[in-house]
Amino acid sequence: MKKWMKKGIAVAVAGTTVFSLAACSGGGEKKSEDEMKIGSDIIKDEVTLQVSASKGKMQDFITAVTDIYNEKNDANVSVEFVTVASGTATVQMITPKLVSGEEMPDIVSISDDKAAGVMEKFEDSFYSAEDYGFFDQYGSDFFEQKLNILRAQSANDKIIAFPNDFTAAFSYYQPEAFEAVGVNFEDIKSWDEYIEVAKKVKDATGLYGIALPEAGEFEFFVDLMSQQGMPLVDKDGNINLGTQEAKNAAEIVKKMKDAGIVNFYGSQDGEKAFQECAMFVAGGWYAKNMELNFPDAAGKWRMSALVPFSEADAGKSPVSGGSSWYVPKDGKNPEVALQFLTFISTDEDCLKAALEGGVAVSNTKAYETDAAQTEFEYYGNQKYYDVISSTGANTADVYYTPSYSDATAYVSTASYAYWESGDYDGSYMKEADNYAQKYGVKVNN
Structure with a gap:
């Protein structure tokens, strides 16, 4: 049990x-x-x-x-x-x-x-x-x-x-922004490579490389953990913030912030911030929402699986x-x-x-x-259900325990502290210990 x-x-x-x-x-x-x-x-x-x-x-x-x-x-x-x-x-x-x-x-x-x-x-x-x-x-x-x-x-x-x-998490990207620096987005082989490309894209077009909440975030961090096959919590509710996979995820987000490619947004401004990026990450469910909310952006965007985690291992698709x-x-x-x-x-x-x-x-x-x-005119006549189907068959494990939502709140708090200090133990591990104490679970290493 x-x-x-x-x-x-x-x-x-x-x-x-x-x-x-x-x-x-x-x-x-x-x-x-x-x-x-x-x-x-x-x-x-x-x-x-x-x-x-x-x-x-x-x-x-x-x-x-x-x-x-x-x-x-x-x-x-x-x-x-x-x-x-x-x-x-x-x-x-x-x-x-x-x-x-x-x-x-x-x-x-x-x-x-x-x-x-x-x-x-x-x-x-x-x-x-x-x-x-x-x-x-x-x-x-x-x-x-x-x-x-x-x-x-x-x-x-x-x-x-x-x-x-x-649905899995996807990269929504503007192909013309990447073509402006001579890159086919879907040829990018790792997040490290993406960060370098995104810096060039921002210099050339003014578009950011990703959008994240300014007060701290958990979704993209958890996506990066999932790509490596590590869920935020295990099936017993123990939190996995002590793992190398969690540290890798935090490091990638910090690199993005330090590279100046993150468009930070307030609590009500997420969708607007997405439109100011060359690429953002959201679930497949968002495809129809963007079409309805930003009709003038028709033809600009495409969908793909997330950027591969690394050249050696592309990883799983996060749920x-x-x-x-x-x-x-x-x-x-x-x-x-x-x-x-x-x-x-x-x-x-x-x-x-x-x-x-x-x-x-x-x-x-x-x-x-x-x-x-169906070919979706909004996405350049892309058959985006092909993307949804292929990624859906290759998704990472995830455990939505009763305390899962609270765990994400601890991650958000930790992320903001880490962005400012770069101190993993003083941010993520501190919040992991707080979570574990509250729920009587372990911090997995």
Whole structure:
């Protein structure tokens, strides 16, 4: 059993009565979990599914696939979007509802880096996609690393959620900026080489080499660790800041700062800062966002895998974002929700609709559809789903433990101190010790 799961067991047991009572309330008599299995007859009654999902492309996706679901199954499902939390459904906002036994939406989207905090205490409050039989039938269709992330959320490696989107971190770059100094960006063989090229690009064009938050950052640092095969925390929640891989990552970021190629930005200015760079790093999920938010930049940008870590070893692709669908036992229509999620996660037309709407789903079959071959005019007619598919199959291990988000906050604090002092022990190791003491874990060397 995972160390970080032990605390949550008492809470989950204490809440058993609340949840079992709630499972009998509202919407008529429900089947037991054992009675609900994949392959049962589609429910055709008129049903409104309450869905908690972020506004924008995720809600647009659900709206589009609801029409497909009804048409192909002769069903009568409508969707009502509700808010469990602003943005991603965070531990802090879901927990009170689960503790009190309040009625929950039928389907809840939770970001993968937050879900372990919910599962730690309330795993038994959600139906299991694995017990439902979803992965027996469709598991081989999904990126393995996505499933590994979901397995690690539970106490016994059982997958609770239906996997949704999943992307690696990418380099978004302006080819003309690099051509101005006689370089093809995708020929760059290491971060050290990139720093030297970026200095020339800045002198020639005024564009920075990367954008980072001015108050300290963790995402790019963690990406650099991941390229070397080292996650920020291990599966037991121990933090890996004492490793050589972490020191290498910190050194690369410090070199960038000292070279004057970093565009530092305030908390609200990240996207603007990206546009002032010849290259920036973000997840594949950002591709559609940039197209919507900066239409005048059409044709300037391309996407590629991250710059290789070194000439000797290009490294793995870091995971950067993803979310999954959960079916609470306190929802009104769990069987319809399970049938609906099974269909939209596997049906070819639904997978095409996802890609057409900018949702990079984790089902590899999506990248065999016509939609995956779409040329995006904004990115110079690049087929960027080819990039998403190839990197998705080569992603690094990552463990989103309940304390993962807090670990990233310690890294951000450490990074700022390190940029100013160059003292690794007095910055990263100091914050690693603080984190380890707070959570009763180790600092791995």
